[in-house]
Amino acid sequence: MPKFRKEIYGMIKKYMAVVALLVPAVLICLPVFLILTGSVMDSLEMKQYLLPVFGEGEGYIRWKLIPDYPTFEHYGRLLFMTPSFFVLFWNSVKMVLCILAGQLLVGVPAAWAFAAYSVRGSRALFALYVVLMLLPFQVTMLSSYLVLDRLALMNTHAAIILPAVFSTLPIFLTYGGFRAIPPQLFEAARIDGASELRIFLTMGLPLGKSGLLSAMVLGFLEYWNLMEQPLAFLEEKALWPLSLYLPEISWLQAGFALCASFVTLIPAAFVFVLGQDYLEQGIVYSGLKE
Amino acid sequence: MVETRAGKISLHNYRVRNKQAWGNGKKYRRRRRAFLLFLLPSLAGVTLFVLLPFLDVVKRSFQTAVTGEFTGVKNYGVIFQNQAFVLAVKNTARFTVVCIPLLVLAGLLVALTLSNFHNASLIKSVYLFPLAMPTATIVLVWKMVFYRQGFLNLFLTKIGELTGLWGSVTTDYLGTGASFWVLVASYLWKNTGYTVVLWLAGILAIPSEFIEAAKVDGAGRWKCIRYIILPNLKGSFYTIVILSFLNSFKIYREAYLVAGSYPQEDIYLLQHLFNNWFVNLEFDKMAAAVVCVGAVLFVAIMALQRIWDKAE
Numbered sequence: 001m002p003k004f005r006k007e008i009y010g011m012i013k014k015y016m017a018v019v020a021l022l023v024p025a026v027l028i029c030l031p032v033f034l035i036l037t038g039s040v041m042d043s044l045e046m047k048q049y050l051l052p053v054f055g056e057g058e059g060y061i062r063w064k065l066i067p068d069y070p071t072f073e074h075y076g077r078l079l080f081m082t083p084s085f086f087v088l089f090w091n092s093v094k095m096v097l098c099i100l101a102g103q104l105l106v107g108v109p110a111a112w113a114f115a116a117y118s119v120r121g122s123r124a125l126f127a128l129y130v131v132l133m134l135l136p137f138q139v140t141m142l143s144s145y146l147v148l149d150r151l152a153l154m155n156t157h158a159a160i161i162l163p164a165v166f167s168t169l170p171i172f173l174t175y176g177g178f179r180a181i182p183p184q185l186f187e188a189a190r191i192d193g194a195s196e197l198r199i200f201l202t203m204g205l206p207l208g209k210s211g212l213l214s215a216m217v218l219g220f221l222e223y224w225n226l227m228e229q230p231l232a233f234l235e236e237k238a239l240w241p242l243s244l245y246l247p248e249i250s251w252l253q254a255g256f257a258l259c260a261s262f263v264t265l266i267p268a269a270f271v272f273v274l275g276q277d278y279l280e281q282g283i284v285y286s287g288l289k290e
Numbered sequence: 291m292v293e294t295r296a297g298k299i300s301l302h303n304y305r306v307r308n309k310q311a312w313g314n315g316k317k318y319r320r321r322r323r324a325f326l327l328f329l330l331p332s333l334a335g336v337t338l339f340v341l342l343p344f345l346d347v348v349k350r351s352f353q354t355a356v357t358g359e360f361t362g363v364k365n366y367g368v369i370f371q372n373q374a375f376v377l378a379v380k381n382t383a384r385f386t387v388v389c390i391p392l393l394v395l396a397g398l399l400v401a402l403t404l405s406n407f408h409n410a411s412l413i414k415s416v417y418l419f420p421l422a423m424p425t426a427t428i429v430l431v432w433k434m435v436f437y438r439q440g441f442l443n444l445f446l447t448k449i450g451e452l453t454g455l456w457g458s459v460t461t462d463y464l465g466t467g468a469s470f471w472v473l474v475a476s477y478l479w480k481n482t483g484y485t486v487v488l489w490l491a492g493i494l495a496i497p498s499e500f501i502e503a504a505k506v507d508g509a510g511r512w513k514c515i516r517y518i519i520l521p522n523l524k525g526s527f528y529t530i531v532i533l534s535f536l537n538s539f540k541i542y543r544e545a546y547l548v549a550g551s552y553p554q555e556d557i558y559l560l561q562h563l564f565n566n567w568f569v570n571l572e573f574d575k576m577a578a579a580v581v582c583v584g585a586v587l588f589v590a591i592m593a594l595q596r597i598w599d600k601a602e
Contacts, residue, residue, distance in 0.1 A: 014406075017403050017406065020403065021400065021403055021404065021413055022413075024400075024417075024482075025413060025416040025417065027479075028416055028417065028419065028420060028479065029416060029419075031423070031428055031431040032419075032423075034431050034434065035427065035430075035431065050434075052439035053433075053434065053437050053439055053440065059439065060439045060440070060441075060443060060444035060447065061434060061437070061439055061440050061441055061444060062444075063441075105331070106331045106332045106335060107332060109328040109329070109331065109332070110328060110329050110331070110332035110333070112328050113324075113325045113326075113327075113328035113329040114329075116324075116328075117321045117322070117324055117325035117328075118321075119318070119321055119322045119325050120322075122325060125329075125333075129336075130591075131588060131591055132336065132340060134532065134536055134587065134591055135584065135587060136536065136539035136540075136561075136587075137539070138539065138542075138560065138561050138564040138565070138583075139580055139583055139584050139587065140340060140344075141564060141565075141568060142343075142347050142568065142573065142576050142577060142580055143339075143340065143343035143344045143346065143347045143580075144339065144340075144343065145568070146343045146346050146347070147338065147339055147342075147343045162335075162339065163339050163340075165335065166332065166335035166336050166338075166339050166340065168332075168336065171332065196320075196324040200328070221421060221422050224424060225424040225425055225426075225543075227425065227426070227543045227546070227547075228542065228543070228561075228565075231546075231565070232565070232568060242424075242426075243424050243425070243426045244426070245426075246424075246426035246427060246429070246430075247426055247429060247547050251433075254430065257430050258430060261426070261427035261428075261430065262427075264424055264426065264427050265423060265424065265427050268422045268423065268424055269419075269422060271422070272418075272419065272421075272422035276415060276418070279418065279421075280414075280418070280487050283484045283487045283488060283491075284487065284488065284491045286529075286533060
């Protein structure tokens with residue numbers, strides 16, 4: 001019965017594909033799992049497991065799926081006895097929110113300008129914006145520093161926020177959303193006598209919001225993870241974002257560090273879960289050509 | 291994907307509108323005014339924060355750092371004889387050349403497999419999740435995995451015991467040349483997800499009639515991939531290469547957090563060098579290097595766009 005055989009082969013193939021996809025998926029999840037179990041593990045227990053890593057013990061590192069002595073001591077210490085954690089947490093929140101709000105105010109109209117109007121030179125300007133978007137931080141670090149220094153903004157949060165507000169990546173993503181609207185709609189509105197501002201506010205924004213939200217989701221994940229900029233432009237540790245706090249915790253407090261990691265992860269994971277569709281869409285938009 | 295197709299259609303409209311709008315006096319002026327007003331805040335900021343200071347950097351690349359004396363191309367000569375610069379360029383180039391093909395292929399394999407499933411969103415989320423994980427949260431885990439007596443060696447030793455092929459493994463991954471591969475692994479871990487999303491969008495945008503027709507003509511799975519799917523993915527390919535290249539610079543976060551400002555010499559990247567120059571206020575060398583790296587990137591981006599234009 002060749003047909004029956006073929007079906008069996010098809011099923012085997014399909015299950016093999018599932019397994020082949022799941023193995024890397026499990027590997028991807030392992031770090032999250034380690035962070036989670038480590039954050040509720042008793043300090044002494046963890047010390048035993050990690051002894052080889054400190055170079056004092058024999059053998060290899062060990063781990064338990066479920067800790068022998070699960071405890072929330074790290075969470076208690078972090079949330080109630082570590083005021084510096086809160087300072088940095090709010091630094092992060094403040095910077096991310098200011099950057100995103102600024103990008104909304106500055107970037108969204110710019111994206112609209114590129115998407116809705118074509119005038120002489122607009123394509124060349126857009127190409128310039130794309131090149132700027134692709135430059136890594138290390139290339140723009142010195143020029144940003146020169147401006148920030150002249151404006152006396154070094155070592156303030158504005159040194160992180162202002163350059164990020166004028167980043168051109170969100171413009172590109174938002175542009176992708178605006179461009180998907182059929183332009184005949186605006187033409188019709190113009191004939192009916194709508195002003196350009198009104199077309200933007202009442203048609204562009206509601207219809208093109210997917211691109212805008214994608215830019216916000218990608219932006220949140222990017223700026224929650226901010227590292228290069230604060231390392232270069234913020235000397236005072238009290239101004240640092242959370243992402244720079246974690247590496248400061250020593251190995252001896254691994255459980256505490258994993259707990260802080262987990263708390264840092266929560267907002268990012270939250271935004272990821274809520275905004276996943278927009279995130280995927282944003283990635284697709286980032287791949288679209290002008 | 292519909293957005294992709296809608297995007298292409300509206301690109302066509304954009305060009306058509308271009309032709310209509312230009313030369314039409316009053317309407318054109320109205321559009322230009324609106325364009326400028328909407329763009330103004332952003333353009334002002336970009337000029338102030340990026341373009342003008344960049345010119346300043348170009349100027350500084352021909353000057354000494356402290357006195358500002360004009361020195362011609364001396365700074366450029368200095369950086370190309372600087373051992374750290376040569377090493378950093380070499381390592382960065384090696385990292386790029388190794389990582390990007392690996393990432394592009396890994397993403398393609400996963401995406402091709404996923405495209406067979408009707409509902410793959412959960413697996414896709416899992417692959418995407420590392421993108422959301424702040425680098426700092428993962429560094430401790432990397433250390434636990436890659437230490438001499440860490441999880442990876444534990445795992446390898448266990449396999450050795452089971453198969454009887456080798457004894458206990460005690461490679462030091464972070465202090466030797468293997469650190470390069472640790473970086474490669476963490477780059478792949480972080481970035482495979484969005485490559486999968488981009489490839490999948492490309493695959494789903496291929497009209498299913500093409501594949502159906504090929505199947506009717508007797509083409510198997512492999513022939514479909516070889517002759518229908520891959521040729522239609524050229525656009526996605528260039529995009530993925532550009533974005534992967536860009537994101538390859540962000541590996542500095544992992545490298546810095548795991549190994550600090552002066553890591554093992556195989557992973558001393560341009561990013562480390564720029565940062566160290568910045569900290570030491572060696573702005574003359576830095577300016578010259580910024581101009582060089584910026585120029586190389588600019589040429590690379592333009593060349594890729596040219597190829598991309600031709601491919602479509």
